[in-house]
Amino acid sequence: MTGQVRTVDGRVAGRRGQATRQKLLDCLSEMLSSSPYRDVKVIDVARKAGTSPATFYQYFPDVEGAVLEIAEQMATEGGQLTALLEGRSWVGKAGWTTAQELVDGFLEFWRKNDAILRVVDLGAAEGDKRFYKLRMKILNSVNNSLADSVAELQSKGKVDKDVNPAAVAGSLVAMLAAVASHQKGFQTWGVKQAELKPNLALLVYLGVTGKKPTK
Amino acid sequence: MTGQVRTVDGRVAGRRGQATRQKLLDCLSEMLSSSPYRDVKVIDVARKAGTSPATFYQYFPDVEGAVLEIAEQMATEGGQLTALLEGRSWVGKAGWTTAQELVDGFLEFWRKNDAILRVVDLGAAEGDKRFYKLRMKILNSVNNSLADSVAELQSKGKVDKDVNPAAVAGSLVAMLAAVASHQKGFQTWGVKQAELKPNLALLVYLGVTGKKPTK
DNA sequence: ACTTGTCCTGTCATGCCGTCAGCTTACCGA
DNA sequence: TCGGTAAGCTGACGGCATGACAGGACAAGT
Numbered sequence: 143m144t145g146q147v148r149t150v151d152g153r154v155a156g157r158r159g160q161a162t163r164q165k166l167l168d169c170l171s172e173m174l175s176s177s178p179y180r181d182v183k184v185i186d187v188a189r190k191a192g193t194s195p196a197t198f199y200q201y202f203p204d205v206e207g208a209v210l211e212i213a214e215q216m217a218t219e220g221g222q223l224t225a226l227l228e229g230r231s232w233v234g235k236a237g238w239t240t241a242q243e244l245v246d247g248f249l250e251f252w253r254k255n256d257a258i259l260r261v262v263d264l265g266a267a268e269g270d271k272r273f274y275k276l277r278m279k280i281l282n283s284v285n286n287s288l289a290d291s292v293a294e295l296q297s298k299g300k301v302d303k304d305v306n307p308a309a310v311a312g313s314l315v316a317m318l319a320a321v322a323s324h325q326k327g328f329q330t331w332g333v334k335q336a337e338l339k340p341n342l343a344l345l346v347y348l349g350v351t352g353k354k355p356t357k
Numbered sequence: 358m359t360g361q362v363r364t365v366d367g368r369v370a371g372r373r374g375q376a377t378r379q380k381l382l383d384c385l386s387e388m389l390s391s392s393p394y395r396d397v398k399v400i401d402v403a404r405k406a407g408t409s410p411a412t413f414y415q416y417f418p419d420v421e422g423a424v425l426e427i428a429e430q431m432a433t434e435g436g437q438l439t440a441l442l443e444g445r446s447w448v449g450k451a452g453w454t455t456a457q458e459l460v461d462g463f464l465e466f467w468r469k470n471d472a473i474l475r476v477v478d479l480g481a482a483e484g485d486k487r488f489y490k491l492r493m494k495i496l497n498s499v500n501n502s503l504a505d506s507v508a509e510l511q512s513k514g515k516v517d518k519d520v521n522p523a524a525v526a527g528s529l530v531a532m533l534a535a536v537a538s539h540q541k542g543f544q545t546w547g548v549k550q551a552e553l554k555p556n557l558a559l560l561v562y563l564g565v566t567g568k569k570p571t572k
Numbered sequence: 573a574c575t576t577g578t579c580c581t582g583t584c585a586t587g588c589c590g591t592c593a594g595c596t597t598a599c600c601g602a
Numbered sequence: 603t604c605g606g607t608a609a610g611c612t613g614a615c616g617g618c619a620t621g622a623c624a625g626g627a628c629a630a631g632t
Contacts (some may be wrong), residue, residue, distance in 0.1 A: 149579090156578055158629080178483050180395050180421075185619060194581050199621060206395075260482045267475045267538045268393050278545065285546065302569070309548045309556035316539060317532030323482045324531060330493065331500065333524045341524035348563040354517070364609085371609060373598080400588060409612050414590060 149200050163201045165191045167215075170208050175257040179264070206265075213262050213276050216255050220280040223251060227287035232295060232347075238355040241347040245318065245339050248284070252322030260323065285315045292350055301352050314349045318342065364415050378416045380406045382430075385423050390472040394479070421480075428477050428491050431470050435495040438466060442502035447510065447562075453570040456562040460533065460554050463499070467537030475538065500530045507565055516567050529564045533557065 146154045147163065169190040173182050182205060188195045202208040226247040230240040252259060262280075265273025288311035295301045321328070321342060328338055347355045362370040362378065370378060384405040388397050399420060403410045417423040441462040445455040467474060477495075480488025503526035510516045536543070536557060543553055562570045 159579060183619065196581055260479060264475060264479050306548060306552045306556050308546045309553050312543050312546050312548060313532055313536050313557055313560055316535035317528055320531035320535035321528050328527050331523045331527050333521060333527060337521045338524050341521050342528055345528055345564050349560050352569055354567055368609060374610060411612055
């Protein structure tokens with residue numbers, strides 16, 4: 143699965159090549175954090191990496207191609223998000239803890255990768271299948287786990303029959319992602335970061351179980 | 358308040374000028390629906406409008422400036438969203454209807470303006486204050502109404518004291534916006550449009566009132 | 573030192589950006 | 603009817619990013 147890294151013209155990249163390639167990715171990543179996606183130019187990335195634009199095009203077809211690469215790396219890291227839900231209970235006090243830790247872990251992951259996640263989100267919303275699949279890959283682990291939890295509670299009769307587990311799980315995950323993207327925005331509404339988390343956890347808990355948490 | 362429309366170099370625009378200006382906006386709007394924001398070029402917009410790039414720059418400082426203009430128009434229309442909540446009740450069956458109609462109206466508005474809203478969302482997430490204010494302007498009406506509703510229920514003791522109305526309202530609105538942006542995405546999770554709405558309404562109702570709806 | 577294959581860059585054609593001077597068109601008062 | 607004035611538009615241009623190529627620099631093994 144770890145296919146050799148190749149240049150655009152088909153050569154296999156050696157140690158040095160991979161290093162510059164990675165440096166370009168790092169610099170691009172950094173630029174995405176500091177300037178609008180639309181204004182990121184190949185020449186700037188190359189300059190920042192202490193190399194020439196031609197070198198950039200040796201490793202990536204275009205900016206978008208490089209972004210996909212970064213996003214791919216992040217997506218595999220994002221698999222860790224599954225751990226936030228694996229084997230967790232949604233019953234009683236434990237359930238409330240699960241909700242809290244899910245929110246915590248999710249926001250943290252988003253905060254760490256916000257620049258690249260913004261671009262992935264945009265690409266997906268614009269209908270680009272590659273970005274779309276990537277977004278799925280990141281969210282799927284959390285989404286599936288949540289949907290399973292809801293379905294299980296439903297089979298035990300603890301959740302109404304007419305609830306669609308996938309729809310609820312997807313909506314909750316979308317909420318987490320959206321809130322994470324606009325964390326700063328909440329400050330203008332007079333909501334502090336610390337207050338936000340428990341309220342988000344409450345919404346998640348309510349959505350999954352259908353009732354108020356026992357704290 | 359209806360200040361005269363002016364060109365970049367300060368002249369007041371007459372009938373013909375305003376028509377061209379509007380045509381440029383319309384074409385840009387259309388282009389945003391059909392191609393990625395990053396790839397929208399001034400020259401393409403101008404060609405589509407049957408004019409020259411120089412004309413574009415007579416009315417707008419750059420693409421972003423024109424986008425802001427379109428978004429501004431949309432934001433004022435978005436004031437209608439307030440109507441979805443004004444004077445509505447969150448108690449009993451009426452509450453469930455309120456939730457349903459809110460979801461319906463919100464999704465419809467987003468579907469209609471998805472292209473421009475994507476760009477506004479990106480701009481806001483990237484920290485651009487102008488886009489950020491615009492996003493607020495659109496969401497504020499809904500957000501404030503929701504927050505008020507929660508606060509009112511809270512004062513009557515129907516909602517826990519430790520709930521932060523602004524945080525809950527903001528999160529729910531963010532959820533609605535996010536789900537609307539990625540409506541197509543839910544199909545891949547096997548969720549149909551028609552199934553999505555009631556489940557969203559359920560989450561909204563749960564979030565606002567803290568208990569299951571009586572249908 | 574020589575060979576081999578990787579790695580980088582100088583350079584170039586192309587195309588978009590953003591600006592300006594200058595031409596055309598519409599309006600208006602005399 | 604006739605200028606005069608301001609609005610409206612565009613051709614053309616310097617500047618810069620893009621993307622392709624060929625050839626030179628470099629490291630590693632012999």
